[in-house]
Amino acid sequence: MSGTELAALPASGMTLALVAPSDAKLPSPPERAPKEGTFAGFASFKGAPKAGLYTISLSANVWVDVVQDGRFLRPKGFSDATDCDGIRKTLKFELSAKPFVLQISGTKENSISIAILPTE
DSSP: OTTEEESSOOSSOEEEEOBOHHHHOOSSOOSSOOOTTOEEEEEEESOOSSSEEEEEEESSOOEEEEEETTEEOOOSEEEOOSSBTTBOEEEEEEEOSSOEEEEEEEESSSEEEEEEEEOO
């Protein structure tokens, strides 16, 4: 559900229910304004297990903002995967072991599957 706060990163994937952007109550305005008729949502995490590079995989092509220490993190890499079943986009972010927020916006889907795993 959008607005979920998790103590730790899920060991496997999770599904995030999304709502209209005006109802999503994103903690920070998205860096790219969502289009009309799209969905948005967010999840808060108490922190990554350890500082490092993490891969965020998503089941839809969406706009992703990762906010940590009050600032938007820039992806270290990304891919629009079209040949992987169930994965449409992957991004890599350098996370510290502090709380962060994952914000999703700009998708026509009302839910999205997400996996956040340490990059090997």
